[in-house]
Every structure is written in structure tokens, then in C-alpha cells.
Amino acid sequence: MIKDPLDLTLKLLAVSMPAGLVAVFFVVPTESFQGVVQRIFYVHVPSAWVAYLAFAVVLVGSVAYLRTQDQRWDWIAYASARAGVVFTILNLVTGMLWGRPIWGTYWVWDPRLTLTLVLLIIYLGYLAFRANAPDETRGAKVAAVIGIAGFAVVPLVHFSVDWWRGQHPGRTVIRPEAGPALPASMLATVSLMSAVFALAYLIFLALGVRMLRAESEIERLEALSVDSLPVAGNERGK
């Protein structure tokens, strides 16, 4: 019997995260060609996957919100966009730290890098819009449109930058035809770290939704108290 899913997720994270870090730093062998730098892979790749997951959740939440007008879907989309931005930044920063010793430069205009940067700008735009939106309902509706359009543009940006130039390493883990191109220990470690990141994402999401619900409740109560106060000339009254 699960009383509190968030509590359970936190406990799972508390166990799996130290295990993941031990695996990354002590268990998995050092890659022979790149050396110790390659270990950043176990943070870099999971953060990308979880960021994609988060933006897919934004899309689902946005479509569901526009269809049902149920505020809870909007909370899920908004909280997921925030979490997705965090994981995208983590992905970009770890990639740049890896690129400096391996490529000799922090940044190249590679399709994958460019696409990730565009993703980050789209969802930063989403957050910036929400922060400036005049009222909650309108902000939520427009944000949902951004959430849908943003995800639709992703495959197109991918093609366009791929046709322009490319340098990022090819797929190593998910290769439907040939199977993973890395040893079992590395595969196990990256899978474990992905689970850790997914758990962290779920916690961000749950806390984000909880916070948005609380904010909305506070606003409702404030509106109630202002309306019910018999004070003349109350500045908060509309």
C-alpha cells in the first residue's frame, strides 16, 4: 500500500542516486580512448533523455489542457517545462565540459547541439511568456499553444541543422538494427543513471505541480477574503 507516491519516489532516489554515483566513479571501467572524461557521458545522456521526456509531457499536458480546460493539466505542463529546462541546461553544460578536452572547443554548430539550444530557447520563451502573462487562464492557453508548436518544430529543426553541418557522435545506446555499441557495464551504468534522473524528474514534476496548486489556492483565498471584507476603498479590490 503506497500512502504517498512522492515519499516513495524520494526514498527510491535516496537509494539509487548513491548507487549510480558509485557505479559511475568506481565500478564502470575507464574508457581507453577518451580516459576519465568519458564518465560525463553518464550524466550527459540521461539528462538529454529526461529533457525529451519532460518536453513530451509538456506537449501531452498542453493538448489535454486545451481539450478539457482542466487546470491540473496546465500545472503538469508548466511544471514539466521548468524541469525540462533544468535538464536541458545540465545536458548542454556537461556536453560543453566534455567537448573542451575531446573536440578542443566548448561549442560547435553541430545539429544535435544546435537543436538542443533551440529547444532550450523555445522553452525559456515558454517560461518567460508565463512569467509575463497578464492573467492565469489566458497565459495558460497561450502557453499550451507554445508547448504544442514547440514540440512540432523539434523534428524540423533536427533535419535543418543536420543538413547544415554535423559533428556530434552518432548513436551509441539506442540502435534498433545493430544493438548498443558499448560494453554491458557501461550500458548498465547509463541505464541506472537514467532511472536516477527520471526519478529526480518525477520529484521535480510532483513538487512543481504541488507548488502551482498552492499558488492557485492562495490566489483563490485572497480573492475570497478581499471580496468578503466590508472595508471601503480596499486597494486590492477590483
Place this chain on the structure above:
Amino acid sequence: MKQVWTLARNELLCETRAKQIAPVMVVFALSLVFLLTWALPPGALRAPVPAPVAGAAGAREMAGTLMWTVVFFAAIAGFNRSAVAELGDTYEGLLLAPVDPAAVFAGKLAANFVFITAAEAAIFPAFMLFAGASPASLLPGILPVALLANLGLAAVGTLFTPASQHTPARSVILPLLTFPLSLPVILGGARLTSTLMIDGTYGTDARWFILMAVFDIVFVTIGAATFEFVIEE
């Protein structure tokens, strides 16, 4: 369809009477053209090249992106200006009228498409003249590129202009939303324009036409389907 035509005609008629949008776009764009062609080696785009100007290859590689940067900023200036023009109760009026929001979107899209194309009619020849290229030899090749790119850019802009309208930071929010979302058509326009200047043909870059066409279809569809949520009060 008749509604779309009426709405588009209304937008364009307002513009021909009031001249609120096009002058802003063109003047702003020409000052950018001046600044950006300043960066290129003189005569770099002159064709054919008997004795290539130093840096001509790099300049041609850049020229497409520079030209489309100007188009993007001119389009943003136009969207912002049209948002100001709409600050009255026009959307409420449109919502009260028995018109499908998708038709409102299509009408405004058509008008924005015309505005962008008109601005380009000033931007492209001016850019080419300042950079030493002959507009007559390049413009026919750029026309199909521009039509596809303009449709996509207009679709994104039409969708997000009313969205950003009532936000305090409108002039920042609009490009922040429009730029990443319109990137595929901007890149396509830039790439094809540069290729045309380098080779005189589209070459293998002709595949960008398909990408831009797909983008146009996706964004016109999304815009028509979601416009009601954007303008709803």
C-alpha cells in the same frame, strides 16, 4: 473562404489607408541592410567573377544568413506594429462576429504574408545593390524560396502576435517565441540564398524546399487549430 478573403482584404485596406506597418518594416530593414552589407568586402557578390574579390566565397556563404536576418527583424517589427494597431477592441469584435477563428487566422496570415513579401521587395534588391550583386539575376531564383519561407514566418508570427499582445514585455516576448519556432524556414531561406549566390543553382540544397513546405503545412495547421485559444479573452 469568402471570410478569409474579406478579412485579408480588410487588413490590407487598413494598411493602404493608414500606412502603419509597411513603412516601419521597410525603414527599419533598410537601416539593417546598410549596417550588414557594411560587413562584406566591397563587390563580393558581383557575378560573374572574373577576378574574385578577396573574401568573396566567405561573403557569399554569409550573405544568405545576413539577408534573412534582416527579413526576420523586419517581420518582427511588422508584427509588433500590427499588434499595436490591434490594441483596440478588434479581437473582441471578431470574436463576436460569426466567423470561424481559423478563418480569422487565415485572413491575418494572408495579410502578414503580403507585408513580409512587400518588405522583401525592398530588402533584397537593396542588399544586392549595396553588396555589388545584380538583383535581376538573383531575384527570380530567390522568389520561390521567399514565398515558402514567408508563409512559414507569417504563420508563426500570426499565431504569436496576439498571444504576446497583452504582456508587459511584448517587444521582447514576440521575437523570443518567434525566432526558435521559425528557425527551419529562416535557415532554409538563408541556405538556399547563399547556394544560389555561390553556384547559381540550388544544387542538392533543393531538398530544403521540401522541409520548408512541410514546416508551412505544420504551422498553418497548428495555427488554424489553436488560434481560438490565443485570441480568446
